[in-house]
Amino acid sequence: MADTNQRIVIDNFRAPVANWALESDSAYILSLSGCLETLTKYDSAQGKVVPFLATEWKQVSPREWDFTIRDGVKFQDGTELNAESVAASLNSVLKARVPARAFGPSTVSSVVATDAKTVRLTTPVESPLVPFRLASVNTGILSPAAYKGETVDPFGHCTGPFVPVSEKVKQSLTLDRNPNYWGGEVKLAGAEVRFITDGATRAAQVQTGEADISLSIPASSVSSLEKASDVSVLKADSQRTATLYMNNARAPFNNVDFRRAVRSALDLDSLAASVYEGAALPSTGPFAATEPWASSASSSPKQNFDEARKLLEQAGYTAGRPLEILAIVERAEFADVATVIQDNLKSIGVPVSITSKESVAAEADVLAGNYDMLLSQRNRLIDIADPIGFLTADYTCKGTYNLSHFCNVEYDQVIAEATTASNTEERYKLYARAGEILNDQAVNAWLVNQQATDAVRSNVLSYVQDPLSRYVLTAETAKSGS
Template identity: 40%
Template sequence: MMQRFLSVSTAFLLAAAPVLAQDGQLVLADNLALKANWAMSGDDAFIGAHAGCYEGLTRVSQDLKVEPALAMEWVLVDPLTWEFKIREGVTFQDGNPLDAKAVSEALNQALKSEVPIRGFSPKQIASVEATGPMTVTIKTIAPLVTLPGSVANPGTAILSPAAYLKDGINPVGTCTGPFEIVEVDPQQYVKVKRFENYWGGKAKLAGGTIRFIPDANTRGTMARSGEAQISRLVPPAAVATLSSGGDLAVLEVNAPRVLELLLNNARAPFDNQKVRQAVRLAIDTAGISNAIFEGKSPPAGDPFRSGQPWEAPNAPVIERDLEKARALLNEAGVDPAALKIEILAYTGKTELRDVAQIIQAMLTEVGFTVNVRVAEYSSIEPDMLSGNYDLALLSRGYMTDVPEPIGYLTADYSCKGSYNISQHCNPEFDTMLAAAASEEDPTSRYRAYGKLAQYVYDNAVTVFLVNETVFDVASSGVTGFTPHPLNYYVFDTDLDAQ
């Protein structure tokens, strides 16, 4: 029987009952933390969006539809040219008016980002220009029918010209959203207050604090004790305990996110497809689902959850078969006993350590000698991106850059992909990607995504473990909070607490 790995703190059992928010203020225990002086290319931009401060030209609804935000409408003028009509009557929190000039300056600042913004970088965008008082024209390098979704990404938020400093970005008083950032402690928190002149109507909540809590167990404990009225991404194994009382609501989201075991396709022995297939056959994904995720995150075949319009047409969940795995290794001429391989995992997601240990034990059964290294993500990412690794665990959102998986497929699997940790490169795959990116008919485009996912499955480029279900917790006094499937918004006009 598989050993059951659990790492949930017993503090849940000892914590006091929740207390409600005071004076219209709410505390959010967030999994993110400021890392790069508000750089738009990473988590810092998501903190600005969670705070209800950052807004883009568009926004993504709960059902993943692209809707107007700071742009009222948009049109594809020709295959490489988009025009966006900017909303009238919007002011930044510093009193400056929103117009096409301010929008174009903000987006051009994004294009200058030291780390490219996935989905909106110089690789995709040729130019951004104010072509009228309230009209912005964006030209793309190649046809990009998903651009309206890309400019909903928090990394493309429109800030006042005063936000852009020589040494970074200052979001205090420079956003357009329903809440204004008023205090920042980069190590601990961001405080916000309601922006009284918000173009979309006054928010119900007076304000609040986002606390940076990287440990998932601690976030769950804060929900239980009442230190936080909303705690994001609590451990799956804590759900039963948190649900046991009547003062907390556990909110379940079938996230567009997959837990992957990345294999270095450019380094022996994983440059051999049969070896990659053998690794896949050696892993019991159903066992991982049950042992680590309480069966709430189903085993994965391809990256996309079953029932989505872009799932691979034939990518069944692999059943463990050690005999066949050993046979494939023999066909590849690989003696696993002669190899020492390492699995990388990172501390930001509590369960990854346990998943790594389970995979270590499973691969040992087919003869590999496996070491596990667990560290802060920032310390292992350079090795992962440069290809200096064997295997790595990654929790990956496949609609983070744009509310379709084209951004994920491009960044992670194209020859020049900005997040191609797998070190995969096939010009034929890139040709298929380009065709999908230019396909205007959604049904045909989704079918093209499915073919790309099928390719990744057939070639065992990545081993997909589980399609993730995530859990947020809210106190009973919180209203108007629905976890966003892309993790874009928290402090919004409807959010309130008593």
């Protein structure tokens, strides 16, 4: 039986950055912590967008959408949610110096309140995916009081079931129950969300009971957790691919034959079986083969040293300085993945060094193009629950998260056409074509398609795993008494 006086501890794999700015990845922390809510919500189980702070929406013209704001919602500071406060919050994100990948001036022209309960969004071109964009955590709504200081202050200014009350910078966030939550009774007294980048530590803490829920468990820890009688390991398919990013704007990676040589040197089958212990599948490219927008022509590349050496010769490559792989430490397995890649490339005469960094420490250099290779991962539906967000931000010439520094006119034209395609089948065909271009150009080496793996103590009740880690603490989350 649930004990409403209980609190829980959640181990998360990343810490907030950028002073809680909603256009940053801090929005994910506020969302999973049960503070931040959006107008719409993507329901992974149903595979569709459903109402949240908005009860309905309609496209009133090719470039205009109206959203009706839910009645009876109050911010945690007691002020009323209305169209004016929603528009102000969204405009704050829209005007950010570095726009959110899902919601920025390139996709939304304006946001205005047309009456007390209606917000109108106008887009530069016809855009059938506006409701998907409003489900992005970056479009979470805060009260006007959150924007009165020099930086955004979410403490007490959300609409969700939990109120942030204190923070240990880069360590943890403490939350209390919102007794006036519009969505009904909140079944926990509160929670602590800890920011623990080391996957082995997250696994150990849920096993010992120091944590009640641990997110993103590394493959190497799964077997021991599965043997624990008081821990459940939850797995779900996700659109997340471990990727060896290559800097397409920097020699020798600016030569497509060199990039193809790197891909040919890798043994993805062995990588999936060894490092990932069978908990991942060899990648077929930027999409998983089971996704409806994946090209039917895609297949997992096989290791071929002879082909790789031939491609190196065509590229005119001569071994010189060791090429550096940056391995993101939040994913514990990447240290081993980097070692496997280093060995594979050594076999074709390409020397490699390895450096481990936290993602925050690596991101600025990677975005600036000051790197060779990066081991990281990206969930294709994390920004917006449709591939258009990932395909635009990560690979168009002006993409705001183009870590690969790839630019191709034909690719950009395909994406521009997909952006305005209202027919789903037509849009998916265009996504498949975009994936084929990325594969043909060997923009990156996509390694394995991973599962989302969380661990939960047996006394946690009503926890529903979200493969995108956006909704963890909810009003329904509960814990039995000890």
